[in-house]
Amino acid sequence: MQFKQILLYAVFSAYSLVTYAQNYGSVRGYVRTESGEPIPSVSLKVQGGSIGTMSNSSGFFTLQKLSPGRYMLHISGVGYPALEKEINIQAGKESELHITMREESIAMESATVIGRTVVQDRNRQAYNVTAVDAKQLYNTTLDLAGALDRVSGIRVRESGGVGSNFNLSLNGFSGNHVRYFIDGIPMDNFGTSFQINNIPINIAERIEVYKGVVPIWLGSDALGGAINIITGSKQRNYIDASYSYGSFNTHRSVINAALTSEKGLTFRLSAFQNYSDNDYKVKVDAADIYTGAYSPNTWVRRFHDTYHNETLISQVGVVDKPYADQLLLGITLGQNYKEIQTGARMVSVFGAWHRRGNIIMPTLKYKKTDLIKGLDVTLNANYNLGSERNIDTVNARYGWYGDSKPNGSNGERSRSLYKYKNNNGIANAMFNYRIGKKQAIALSNVFTTFNREGTDPLNPEVQENEEKKKSQKNVLGLAYNFDEEDQWSISVFGKHLLQNNHSGSRATTTNKLGYGVAGTYFLQPDLQLKASYERTNRLPEAQEIFGDVENQEGNPDLRPEQSNNINFGISYSFALNPNSKFMVNANAIYRHSDNFIYNRLNNNQSKLIADNREGVRTIGGDGEIRYSYKDWLSAGATITYQYLQNLQQYETGFTGVSPVYKDQMPNIPYLFGNSDVSVSLRLNLGYNLLYVHAFYLYWPSRGGDKLDIPQQLSHDLNLVYSIRNGRYNIGLEGRNIGNALLYDNFSLQKPGRAFYLNLRYFFNK
């Protein structure tokens, strides 16, 4: 007998010990697919009565206080044909019911394009959401950032190899316009040891990308969109381990495991590690540090770019208890080491400057659906006790050849042993109350705090280190949803945002209100329209106000951004014949932002700094098309165009119209796309193409002899061979196989051709 079934049986036996009032009976059970996968959110209704429930995330359900007798139970869920089952309730007894649902094969078939199957459900929300099925990428060496780069409308800009800084843009919004969540918990303050550029894809089950309006249950003050990483594993007992090795001495390993006892006691562990020398070749103007002479277009190897991080996430708690579907106490422990090869531009070379950081973060997660009937509650809290240290102690000037010469007594850039704690914490609470089947009210509150404290033994006299750097933020949201399933749904919401900042002796308080509406309409079951409007607020982030001590300079004068966003989307799925299926998505956006927040180079070209533009208008669109043939061929392409226009008419200090009024915003990629083809037989073969159109570094209308970031085209290939039904997997991956020059973030070069071998073991019981 399967372990799972023994376990279930044990669980049910335990429950049966609980006696009910003798007048009533109850029924418990679970819903799963033919292949044994649990199905959450399945509605179970007793016909002719008001009693009903939904299956939880593990597919379990209970129906209580049923008068004895025979009933028909109506079972329905998106993507599965409705079922009816007879149940026989006996007084004082609890009966068991195991339901197996067939995946929809008639009406829904045309909507099921492989590559998106598991995540179809999410895509049917009123919000403009794209869900990426992370499991399909488990045999790759991608981190979350790499996976996101393949989504239409998204462009992840990295400043180099493994562990380098990244900046994600979503429909023209970038940096902290886009917020990251992990299981609905804001990732704002997780520190450098735990970010989307160092979390492997295998941690995630799926990634939801919200463009424009972000649902209230994600709280926070996202403006351009949000990315929610869902880790919640459906399997109660499993182990998933992978190791990869590749170019630039890159090692990555990931272990994910969960162990759940019969009584619902659970232990979950995720551990991962990244190591890379990042010693890829770059083409630079290499200076002779003694004479200053440049050798233009010289190929040199990066020599001071080693990065490694090790992170352990452990959680212990209970699942599927009457008082909690999930109650987990955990701790995230991690550390990272990062050598800093260049400044914000590649002309600044460093050979010893580095950073060390760690994360010590206790976490609490609580989740209960139907705490009282219809009320779902989620609570999360975490506090990061970790610290970071900026180490620049070598008084030398390095050149691209790795040589150095003494350079006074002020370190490489600025002598420092600054060690600091950001003391950041997050607490959020979410309540969702369903009124009947169609209506729901959601209330959420997110509180975050940041208080940087640090000292620098080398610069005790630097007052800046002693200054107060504190930021607290609270976002309260309320939403109302009406959902006429598979016909239309609408969501109306409002948010109150409050931020208190202390920068030195200066204190500022911001109070803002935001609101919006999002709706979707199904013209026919597989043709969906989505539209939304939102008045949003984006509050400055602590890192933007106070800097990151490295290549991001703080800007205490940064103002909150407000914008009016309108999104419109259409998606359609159809089949030419039972074997050839298509899915088409198209979205259009219009945004008008006041005090648009964007990253620019500081005046010295040495760091990036967040700044405001009084007005920026974004008009854009993105499209996606996917095709699948039977279940072995899948192909798709995405394209994104976004036109960001400067609408700041007057510059500070001037009364006349600015020379760059209505000019296109510089240094933002505006046309990009990708396409992929994968063939999955016993051998899985995939190809991915990434294209970014050339763009200007500075204002496009100014100057005749201009600096630009040239067009970029890169090809990735991967090959996966699986045996024993996916238990053992061997993957081979080639990235940028054309060895194209790829640039990012103000012309920082990325790695050339690279190969990786990935071994993965997956075991599930």
Added chain:
Amino acid sequence: MKPLQTMIAAFVAAATLASCSKSDSDVTPPTPDNPGNYILTVTPAASEAVADYLLTASNLDAGKISTAGNGIEQDGTYRYYVTHNNKFFSMLYGQGNPGAVTAYDIQDGKLNKLTNFQTETVQAFEPVNDDLLLFKISRSLTSPLSNWYKVNTNSLLITSEGSTNTLELTGNGELAHFSWLKQVGDKVYAPYFSIKGGNFATDYPDSAWIAVFNYADMSVEKVIKGDRTSFIGRYFRDGLALTENGDLYGFSAAVATDGAAFNSTKPSAVVKIDTEREEFDPSYFFNFEEASGGMNITEWLYLGNNTFMVLASTKEEKGAYATGKHVGIINVVDKSFKSVSGMPDAASIESLTYNNYTPKDGETAYLGVNLADGTTWVYKIDASTSTATRGLQVEGGRLTAIQYLP
């Protein structure tokens, strides 16, 4: 609806929305360039994060030039410009980072890039012989070494480098920060202000110092000290000038601070340095503050014939890093001050350019004037009549330097 139709409709909708934006942009169309031997550097007024543009002009007295589709883009905006040895140097100020320098000459009225080379980011640079002498100056008491570099303007390479302990130089527990450098014979005079650290505060606001370097080996031979003014020059500004007969004059802006407020009791004044005895000349003192009715000099430009164009600010406008908006003419021999007429009133001026051009004929200066209404002009200053006349218009932002290459 048929599948294919829907698909097409969706894409058309997206494409229409995307493309209609293009027609919406009505940025200034490109303007023709204006070949000539004057070089004008322009920063788009749009906050920062922008590049400077190098433009040329054949005549500063009239006409119009623009950066719209025109000009050589310079990477970064904290740029400083100097001409020496028939070359124009564009230097990036990159703080702790190395700075790239691009050298140009002029051919047929167009800038021609000679080479890029790398130097450190420096706070003072000045032609000495065939070199540019650069000084990267410390502002941290715990790391008191300040580095100098000699860049040969023929080979365009750094030929030697070394360091000076600028904490030991003062002997008062503060750091010496050179305001600028000036070649006097085979010496380099480096006036400095005394600072406690990065906030540039001092407990010694009522003294002036000039370090005298032997250029050959850059050893400090002497520190000239005076107590009648605050320090000579100011941050990033050349406060010394040599006249045709070899007299050396210096101005004090009187802008020393204790970190919060001005703390010098001395007036903004012009002093003379006896280069034979290497002392301030006790017999010479020109109290500018008194002569101008309470203003202080923020920068000056030597026009020849003992005549200077000065930029000055009033007591209310005074700032440690503020470029004055009032233009005057002084004669250091007569100790006379005249206000220049014909300038736009100070309220309508956004800023004046500090890096200006003079043919050194004793009476002419070309001054960059950035008006608050967004227009920028070169004004021709005639010292003989103390008048200003509007000349070349520059479209596209703030004028940051006016230079000339033969």
